[in-house]
Amino acid sequence: MNIQKVVSYLTKFCKFSNLPSFEEFKEGFEPDDEKYRNSELDGLEREFEPTELYISFTRMSEKNNLASKIASHLWGGESQTLDFFKDIKITDVVEMSYADHKPLKVSVNLKGGIEKVFYAKPFDERRLAGLELVHLLSPDKYNFSASGEAIYEDEIPGIEAEEFEANYKGDPFKNESYVSELVKLDFLTQLLLLGDMHKRNYLVSSNNITGEEKYSVRPIDFDKIFLISKIEYADVLSTDxxxxxxxxxxxxxxSIRETVKGEIRKRYYENKNRINTFLEIINESDKCTVYASDLRNSLSAFHNDIDIAYIDNFGELLKVHFERMLEP
Incomplete structure (x- = not known):
């Protein structure tokens, strides 16, 4: 990516600041070996268990100050530390050691005992592309702040779909609310070409405000966006x-697919200029365009249009794909 264009774009939309790098924030946190030894999990459960981290008391103030700066931009939109966040206290740090980039889940206390959570991750061009596009096109908002060496994300409520389905009483695929959400996610995944969208990479949340349990499903992993050779692989429901x-x-x-397509189409029209600007930036990213040749051929076949196979500009290729997918 052209870093100057990225910084200019993200700054314009309050998504970029001079925040700590991922390594700077993580440095000093160590695994809690005692908790790991005393864990009752084994096998695959233990392999996918997050790692509790701790830091010495003498360095906690330093880390709280970094968290204050992150929180001020992520939740307050300001590059300078806001007074409200100056007394922030880190209460828990967990490393998702089973994930590719080993992100940190950071729990903090604000004034008045308010609890908040953010995730700290290394800067990654594909993740940035996925976050921004899903934020602009999805009916849901994705709040994040980036620096040149980190991405900080607001917590998305929910549990991994794998855990939800394993603990669901009965057959989750006979729950219309949940199944409908999977159909919507399937469309979004195909639209954004999200690779590796397995059941650990989207979250399920619920509410029963109306007296009836309603579910919501949201993708959380965008590190493999565009890394698919065939659009059929961007399919959440391939086996179901x-x-x-x-x-x-x-x-x-x-009808469900048409409904979510209409919602996303409206978002596309609302944010079209911003999306087009960002697609120009994506076109200059070697990491995002690594499978461009395969995608051209796949999208050409998918949309039954030979001309798509000859689109050299990757941003233009995505634009054509979006508009074909969103046609009324």
Whole structure:
């Protein structure tokens, strides 16, 4: 990516500041070996267990100051530390040691005992691309702040779909609210070409404000965006689609897809200029365009248009794909 264009773009939309690097924030935190030894989990459960971290008391003030700066921009939109966040206290730090980039989950206390959580991650061009595009196109907002060497993200509520399905009483694929959310996620995944969208990479949350349990599903992993050779691989429902079609019926299935397509289309029109500017930046990213040749051929076949195979500009290729997917 052209770093000057990235900084200019993100600064314009309050997404960039001179925040601590990921390594600067993480430095000094060590695994809590005693908790690991005393863990009752084993096998795969232990492999996917987050690692509790601790830091010496003498360095806690230093880390709280860094957290104050991050919080001021992430939750307050200001590059300078705001008074409200000066007394922030880190209460827990967990490393997602099973994930590719080993992000940190940081829990903090604000004034008045308010609890908040943010995630600290190394700066990654593909993750930035995914976060920004899903923020602009998804019906949900994704709050994040970036520096040249880190991305800090507001917590998204929910549990991993794998855990949700394992603990669900009954068959989760016979819950219309949950299944409908998977159909919506499937469309978003195909639109944004999200690779590696397995059940640890999207979260499920619920509410029963109306007296009826309603679910929401949101993707959280964008590190593999565009890293697919065929659009068919960007398919959340690849193994469950027949079961879902049988449960919902084709008419309702199609209606759900049309509904979310309409919501995303409106977001696309609202943010079209900003999206086009960002697509120009993506075009200059070697990491984002690594599978460009395969994607051209795949999208050409998917949209039944041979001309797509000859689009050299990756940003233009994505724009054509978006507009074809969102056609009324």
């Amino acid at each position: 689609k027949d079961k879902i079609l049988k449960f919902l019926g084709k008419e309702k299935y199609d």
